[in-house]
Amino acid sequence: MSWLSSLFTQVSAKKPRPEGKPNLTVRERFSALRNLPEFLRLIWETSPGLTLGNIGLRLLRAALLPAMFYVGQLILDSIIGLARTSHGTASLMPVFKLVALEFGLAILSDALGRAVALLDSLLGDLFANRSSVRLMEHAARLDLDQFEDSVFYDKLERARRQTLSRTVLMAQVLSQAQDIITMVLLAVGLVAFNPWLLVLLLVAVIPAFWGESHFNERSYSLVHSWTPERRELDYLRQTGASDETAKEIKIFGLSGFLIDRFRTLSDQFYAQNKSLVVRRAGWGTFFAALGAAGYYAAYLYIITDAVRGQISVGQLTFLASSFRQMRSLLEGVLSRFSSVAEGALYLQDFFDFFHMQPQITRNETQPVRPFPRPIRLGFQFENVGFKYRNAEKWAIRNLSFTLRAGEKLALVGENGAGKTTLVKLLSRLYDPTEGRILLDGYDLREYDPAELRQEIGVIFQDFVRFQLSAGQNLAVGRIEEKENQDRIQSAAAQSLADTVVKKLPNGYEQMIGRRFAGGVDLSGGEWQKIALGRAYMRDAQLLILDEPTAALDARAEHEVFQRFADLTAGKTAVLISHRFSTVRMADRILVIEHGQFVEIGSHAELLARGGRYAELFALQAAGYR
Numbered sequence: 001m002s003w004l005s006s007l008f009t010q011v012s013a014k015k016p017r018p019e020g021k022p023n024l025t026v027r028e029r030f031s032a033l034r035n036l037p038e039f040l041r042l043i044w045e046t047s048p049g050l051t052l053g054n055i056g057l058r059l060l061r062a063a064l065l066p067a068m069f070y071v072g073q074l075i076l077d078s079i080i081g082l083a084r085t086s087h088g089t090a091s092l093m094p095v096f097k098l099v100a101l102e103f104g105l106a107i108l109s110d111a112l113g114r115a116v117a118l119l120d121s122l123l124g125d126l127f128a129n130r131s132s133v134r135l136m137e138h139a140a141r142l143d144l145d146q147f148e149d150s151v152f153y154d155k156l157e158r159a160r161r162q163t164l165s166r167t168v169l170m171a172q173v174l175s176q177a178q179d180i181i182t183m184v185l186l187a188v189g190l191v192a193f194n195p196w197l198l199v200l201l202l203v204a205v206i207p208a209f210w211g212e213s214h215f216n217e218r219s220y221s222l223v224h225s226w227t228p229e230r231r232e233l234d235y236l237r238q239t240g241a242s243d244e245t246a247k248e249i250k251i252f253g254l255s256g257f258l259i260d261r262f263r264t265l266s267d268q269f270y271a272q273n274k275s276l277v278v279r280r281a282g283w284g285t286f287f288a289a290l291g292a293a294g295y296y297a298a299y300l301y302i303i304t305d306a307v308r309g310q311i312s313v314g315q316l317t318f319l320a321s322s323f324r325q326m327r328s329l330l331e332g333v334l335s336r337f338s339s340v341a342e343g344a345l346y347l348q349d350f351f352d353f354f355h356m357q358p359q360i361t362r363n364e365t366q367p368v369r370p371f372p373r374p375i376r377l378g379f380q381f382e383n384v385g386f387k388y389r390n391a392e393k394w395a396i397r398n399l400s401f402t403l404r405a406g407e408k409l410a411l412v413g414e415n416g417a418g419k420t421t422l423v424k425l426l427s428r429l430y431d432p433t434e435g436r437i438l439l440d441g442y443d444l445r446e447y448d449p450a451e452l453r454q455e456i457g458v459i460f461q462d463f464v465r466f467q468l469s470a471g472q473n474l475a476v477g478r479i480e481e482k483e484n485q486d487r488i489q490s491a492a493a494q495s496l497a498d499t500v501v502k503k504l505p506n507g508y509e510q511m512i513g514r515r516f517a518g519g520v521d522l523s524g525g526e527w528q529k530i531a532l533g534r535a536y537m538r539d540a541q542l543l544i545l546d547e548p549t550a551a552l553d554a555r556a557e558h559e560v561f562q563r564f565a566d567l568t569a570g571k572t573a574v575l576i577s578h579r580f581s582t583v584r585m586a587d588r589i590l591v592i593e594h595g596q597f598v599e600i601g602s603h604a605e606l607l608a609r610g611g612r613y614a615e616l617f618a619l620q621a622a623g624y625r
């Protein structure tokens with residue numbers, strides 16, 4: 001039995017499991033079970049009442065089956081007793097009572113089954129909802145940096161996808177416990193009669209379980225190792241018959257070529273799969289026969305005892321039914337074990353996700369520094385360097401400059417120079433890898449990140465187009481003020497979003513974006529005006545606009561900046577733009593290249609200096625001549 005030896009090598013040698021590959025070693029299956037207590041605790045916390053009810057009903061149901069078998073035994077024995085002694089004259093009342101009892105138990109068992117299914121589904125729905133809320137709450141606490149790690153992201157995705165299957169896992173775990181209790185109760189009866197019956201049962205069932213696991217793993221491996229070919233098969237099938245490809249397939253006469261390749265590949269897969277399913281069917285028959293042999297051996301043994309008068313006919317049926325039931329329960333428990341253990345392994349992703357902690361938090365050990373109002377000195381970059389997670393090169397390096405309080409600073413640099421990165425460091429979406437950023441002389445890390453973000457209004461170039469109403473899309477700039485219509489309307493007026501809203505059929509109530517019914521989509525520039533309005537929703541001390549006007553037409557851009565200068569009077573502002581017509585309005589301009597400082601100064605100073613800025617400015621100006 002080569003499969004048997006391969007099973008044992010699995011137990012002893014743990015192989016690395018490629019990502020997404022579902023076949024597990026036995027050891028992996030067992031060790032994943034350690035996640036179950038924590039999982040059960042979460043279920044309990046979801047609803048102690050429903051959980052208690054569920055467990056209570058299942059306990060009752062677990063005990064019902066042995067009770068019914070026992071009543072069956074009593075019925076048979078009393079029938080035989082009556083037939084022997086009374087020759088039809090004695091009262092049938094005791095038998096009727098027993099039958100009525102069995103009938104009652106049968107109805108109760110059915111009702112309990114339905115009640116358990118109902119509680120499973122209610123508890124499962126509630127658990128799925130609570131898990132999604134927990135997941136969203138925890139994800140909101142984590143750092144941006146963590147979302148950019150592909151391993152973390154896979155974990156989050158898997159944790160998210162697991163929400164539904166975890167409710168299945170919950171029902172499986174509870175059913176497993178219920179069946180085990182039924183088995184223990186039935187086993188007590190069998191052991192009381194003869195312990196060897198239990199041994200016989202295990203001998204009959206366990207090989208079938210091992211066989212099942214082995215062939216499951218083989219099919220998974222086959223399917224897994226054939227992933228590229230199966231993708232190719234899908235591709236060939238689609239390419240061979242689709243509206244997009246039909247034209248070229250006909251003109252070039254490619255159908256024969258594609259069909260031949262499809263036929264070759266699918267025949268190879270068929271051959272390999274056939275050998276596996278034939279072996280599986282063969283072994284399956286053998287194991288089923290082994291199980292049946294165990295059952296009939298036990299049956300013979302019990303019959304012999306009954307014939308010898310050592311047990312009654314009622315006991316005979318009780319034991320035979322118990323044995324048969326135990327066999328099917330044991331098979332069920334063992335095969336469910338595989339899926340429970342696999343589900344428990346996926347729980348690991350879920351828990352790993354929750355064990356992850358954000359790095360950018362308030363320092364709990366030090367008293368938090370109150371945010372300065374107003375900012376007096378500004379933000380000072382001291383030799384700041386930053387490298388994205390898993391990135392080879394530095395996005396920003398050796399950067400030193402001061403963003404003075406109250407000034408309007410424009411950032412200029414080619415694509416990928418590090419402008420957006422600098423803004424993310426200012427708003428503490430990331431912390432510098434090297435060096436530090438000071439605010440009024442103290443490290444930015446000494447302030448509460450939540451307070452810092454309240455004082456900063458940032459509109460990123462890839463701002464979010466929320467599928468919400470126009471008013472809500474503005475209100476996200478300060479969500480606490482979502483009911484404050486005056487504030488929303490004045491923010492809209494400041495960013496020119498009011499001109500967009502006026503044209504909408506339902507004004508501020510109009511759903512924008514196409515995802516939901518009745519939604520109206522906007523042009524790129526119209527979206528940008530709405531997004532800009534978010535910056536004016538808050539009374540931030542530092543305003544950052546990352547390419548805020550890229551999609552605006554020339555007239556709108558001019559107007560936006562006229563207003564911007566007025567509206568940010570006395571506030572600190574950072575502007576990122578590739579348009580020099582915008583940039584030149586700033587008090588000073590910082591030029592960066594490959595994440596490094598190049599020069600800083602006013603438009604006039606930089607032009608006079610004749611450096612990089614003057615060169616870029618001349619280049620763009622030439623385009624307009």
Ligand SMILES: Nc1ncnc2c1ncn2[C@@H]1O[C@H](COP(=O)(O)OP(=O)(O)OP(=O)(O)O)[C@@H](O)[C@H]1O
Binds near residue numbers: 389413414416420421
């Ligand atoms: N999340 C990220 N992970 C890894 N690298 C990143 C990430 N974001 C940006 N980078 C890299 O960091 C460098 C600086 O990017 P940044 O977005 O700051 O440039 P930018 O000056 O704003 O460019 P643009 O003018 O195109 O908006 C680029 O080389 C970019 O590829």
